[in-house]
Amino acid sequence: MSDYKEPSPVNPLPPAVWLLFLALALPELAFSLAEAGLIGGAGAVGWRLNALNDYAFSGVAFDFMVENGRLLPEHMLRFVTYPFVFGSFTSFLFAGVILLAMGKMVGDVLGGWAVALVFFLCGIFGALMFGWITNESWLVGAYPSVYGLIGTYTFLYWQRQVVSGGPQGQAFMLIGVLMGIQLVFGAFFQVGYDWVGELAGFVAGFAITAIVVPGGMARVRAVLRRR
Template identity: 60%
Template sequence: MHEHKEAPPVNPLPPVVVILFLAIALPEVAFSLGAQGLVGGAEAVGWRLASVQNYAFSGEIFDWMMERGQWPGEHLLRFLTYSFVHTGFTSALFAGVLLLALGKLVGETMGQVAVLVLFFGGAVFGALAYGVLLNDPNWLIGGYPATYGLIGGYSFVMWQSLGARGEEQLRAFNLIAMLMGIQLLWGVFFDVGNGWVADLAGFVFGFGASAVLVPGGVARVLAVFRRD
């Protein structure tokens, strides 16, 4: 007799999503515990600030590299490392939740390599947009541009699926519209800075890159333009 194995109630997360989540969560746990004096001694209070200075993306540093044509590795790494440093626990929590939800969807439909491409590509493209389009002296930190890259991938899959069923494809952009609307509303009451520029750029990268990552994606995009 064949042994019957019940399917798990919750599909396991792709390993690459778990690794990325831990890369966000573990530093935040250390920063939070250190700020409360529970680990690291007196120096732990400054761990977050030191991490921002060492790993966050800086538009001013980017301008300096552009002007001199010099590209030190330690500063190029900032295009990636800023995604794993956050302003506080709440910011890291929301970034982690988005990563788990969107990373699972993208990983199951497009594969784990696509998750890495969209996550880190969104981070790099978001930082580039922040550095090129703005003259903002504030640090760019947080995993949102990277996770918005995953939202772009999810939106492309939805856009493709809705088109195949003959349904309204604009519905694929409901999630990004809702999130950007929340940021706009939040900005009315609080100074949220210009990070939304990097977030939106990350989404644009994710959506565009997915046309290449999804088999037949480019052909479907071209077909839409030909119909127009």
């Protein structure tokens, strides 16, 4: 009997990516079902708003802690909880797609632990920069975290282009397109300053990868010296 198995048409995702995706999807599923009146009764309509009040990153609380030199545990926790609450199902959907795509690419190269590390560290850094630079009240959703994964992917692609002698600018095409979309939407709609956290997350993902990948910082320094 042959032991040959047909290759799977879908490459498996690292477990860390699935766990992060489920952590985003399950609360959103509950909120969406509640808003559709399918679970929880009449009071369930406010589940999303309550979660945002309790777990979203608060710029007001951040400013209070900075001005008074106090670290309040209930507000420090928001640095790691805000990626898991979204303002709408559509917002979750786009973030979830980016997480699955970038998580797969990063996980295949660096491992699932790297995906989780980048996700949380970039989310924290994105919120920190958002609170420090803007006067906005709330930051919600996993976009700074998934943009961090885009930053990691960008560094890996850029490093490959450096080694192969290919056009290095191609590595930054994805983030350029996403920021361009943000600019277009900002010209026609009031979209706020969430892009500050997202761009900070991207920069953090790029920098973290340069540090942890063997030879990463050496290549960055070599490129900068040639400039």
